[in-house]
Amino acid sequence: MISDITYNLLVVDDDERIRNLLRQYLIKQGFIVSTASGSEEARNKIKLMRFDLIVLDIMMPGDDGLILTREIRDNSQTPIILLTAKSGTESKIEGLELGADDYLTKPFNPKELLLRILSVLKRSTIEENIENEIYFGDFILNIEKRELTLSGERMYLTDREMNLLIALAKSPGQPLNREKLAGVDEPGRSVDVGINRLRRKIEKDPRMPIWLQTVRGKGYILRPDR
Structure with a gap:
């Protein structure tokens, strides 16, 4: 276990191999992990469950990750880490402007994603604990x-x-x-x-x-x- 708290994550990616790899790896690190193959499935799961963080691929058929990021931010402050296969900076900048907390360029080492997840969760927990x-x-x-x-x-x-x-x-x-x-x-x-x-x-x-x-x-x- 990486923490005394059990965090609930959602991994959204149209690549089944990546979804399964990340799910298995993150479960071994002590997370509860749900997956979705696209934006529509992700929307349905977000309606039914509360997630502590969402790992979201940008390039997906139908509504891409940027559209879903905008929708999520309109309704909640759930932390989002974007995954992108693009080497350019435009989609990364757009994602951050829409409210994503971090991004990672494919291909990546699962441990790097883990470290980014832990960093974002720590930051969001501190912000939640600050009295308004x-x-x-x-x-x-x-x-x-x-x-x-x-x-x-x-x-x-x-x-x-x-x-x-x-x-x-x-x-x-x-x-x-x-x-x-x-x-x-x-x-x-x-x-x-x-x-x-x-x-x-x-x-x-x-x-x-x-x-x-x-x-x-x-x-x-x-x-x-x-």
């Missing part, structure tokens, strides 16, 4: 709406300030160093400047912050109530 609303004092941060309220009144934050606050809120109680926060900051601008401006808006005394603190040698940390 973060509370600190009389503040409520709604991550999805990108909205900060104080006692019910919406506060104005610049995009830069909101990006920094959300990045910290997604790792509550864990310090993030300047390098990690620089990834959400504007190029050429100091993370420290952004943090100081944010403190002036959310702290009673910015010189002695309660919520947005500095952890010496590690970076900055948001300490929410819950």
Whole structure:
């Protein structure tokens, strides 16, 4: 077993040999695996069962994998890994734009697919566990709406300030160093400047912050109530 959790996968490919190979390999790795030979069969199985991840071939007769990806994304956030025989990048880019989480070019080693499945599942599990609303004092941060309220009144934050606050809120109680926060900051601008401006808006005394603190040698940390 690769995990204490048993994940339910759907493999969609019109090539019976590939379907059977992946099914047997992934079952040995501890997954529950269903298969479908095309989009229509996949639709029927998706209606009947909940899948934790879908491995989906792009090139199939009838509705291809890109059409099915769009349909799935219209109704759910189930992770999708696309399989493509195309060496070009257009179909890969289109698939990612439609909401696929990753892709793999045929031919591939089943172990590489396994590693990608584990990576996508880990990422999606972390995202599911992130609270959408973060509370600190009389503040409520709604991550999805990108909205900060104080006692019910919406506060104005610049995009830069909101990006920094959300990045910290997604790792509550864990310090993030300047390098990690620089990834959400504007190029050429100091993370420290952004943090100081944010403190002036959310702290009673910015010189002695309660919520947005500095952890010496590690970076900055948001300490929410819950």
